[in-house]
Amino acid sequence: MTAEPKVSIHPSQTSLAAAVAARLITRLVDVQSDRGTATVVLTGGSIGTAALQAVAESPAHTAVDWSNVHVWWGDERFLAGDDPERNAVQARAALLDRVGADRTKVHEFGSTDAFSDENAAAVDYAEQLAAQARAEAEADPDTVLPDARLPRFDVLLLGVGPDAHIASLFPEMAGIRTRDATTVGVADAPKPPPQRVSLTLEAINTAQEVWLSVSGSDKAGAVGLALAGAGHVQVPAAGARGRRKTLWLIDQDAAQQLPGRLIDHEDEPVA
Numbered sequence: 001m002t003a004e005p006k007v008s009i010h011p012s013q014t015s016l017a018a019a020v021a022a023r024l025i026t027r028l029v030d031v032q033s034d035r036g037t038a039t040v041v042l043t044g045g046s047i048g049t050a051a052l053q054a055v056a057e058s059p060a061h062t063a064v065d066w067s068n069v070h071v072w073w074g075d076e077r078f079l080a081g082d083d084p085e086r087n088a089v090q091a092r093a094a095l096l097d098r099v100g101a102d103r104t105k106v107h108e109f110g111s112t113d114a115f116s117d118e119n120a121a122a123v124d125y126a127e128q129l130a131a132q133a134r135a136e137a138e139a140d141p142d143t144v145l146p147d148a149r150l151p152r153f154d155v156l157l158l159g160v161g162p163d164a165h166i167a168s169l170f171p172e173m174a175g176i177r178t179r180d181a182t183t184v185g186v187a188d189a190p191k192p193p194p195q196r197v198s199l200t201l202e203a204i205n206t207a208q209e210v211w212l213s214v215s216g217s218d219k220a221g222a223v224g225l226a227l228a229g230a231g232h233v234q235v236p237a238a239g240a241r242g243r244r245k246t247l248w249l250i251d252q253d254a255a256q257q258l259p260g261r262l263i264d265h266e267d268e269p270v271a
């Protein structure tokens with residue numbers, strides 16, 4: 001069971017980042033009021049990081065109990081642990097270190113400090129995810145996880161590249177074709193750095209809500225193809241779906257080639 005995409009268009013990159021931030025705060029507060037804890041899967045990239053900064057700068061962020069948020073990543077650049085190009089380093093600076101996130105609940109992909117290659121880091125992340133899934137199932141025997149290998153992802157954020165990649169799943173490459181695994185090592189990514197680790201599409205699509213945030217005219221073609229129903233091997237963003245909600249949050253520039261029938265006027269804009 002997955003949700004058909006809905007689209008929300010925002011006037012600029014800044015208002016888009018603010019809208020993603022407002023929605024994220026609301027989502028985390030809502031989930032925490034139901035279950036006590038909430039789980040978010042973060043993305044790297046410009047809009048992903050700008051949205052986290054906007055969360056930190058919003059007075060409303062204090063409504064979230066950050067010590068009870070589990071944080072995972074959709075992908076990571078396989079670099080040294082303190083490399084400023086790592087998605088986790090950028091997320092810590094933009095938000096996590098500013099709001100007092102609990103380091104034991106911030107689950108980073110392994111780095112070159114600890115792993116010999118990207119495949120080893122991918123295997124380790126799959127084990128971390130599975131261990132958390134077991135812990136959640138033991139803590140609440142009534143919990144039904146969408147996939148026993150993965151914790152419940154309440155919201156999963158993705159950026160989209162001009163080639164329509166999501167996380168580190170690039171068009172036509174092995175990562176987007178990977179099945180029966182929750183994570184994958186990527187050795188030859190066209191976007192630098194070449195070595196990366198990523199959730200697979202099947203892992204991404206276990207999330208309750210998948211939000212794709214996209215800004216800029218260089219992404220308009222990718223957005224148009226993805227929402228016109230292209231195949232996920234050629235257009236990875238086309239395959240990303242949440243179980244309950246699939247939300248495309250885009251700015252005007254990225255919306256230039258959008259099939260008109262997909263614009264949900266009731267859902268725009270929230271910033």
Ligand SMILES: O=C(O)[C@H](O)[C@@H](O)[C@H](O)[C@H](O)COP(=O)(O)O
Pocket residue numbers: 043044045046047048075076077087158159160161162165166167168191
């Ligand atoms: O590690 C990464 O590079 C990302 O996770 C990647 O998937 C990113 O989200 C897109 O490439 C969009 O990035 P921009 O928003 O910077 O274009």
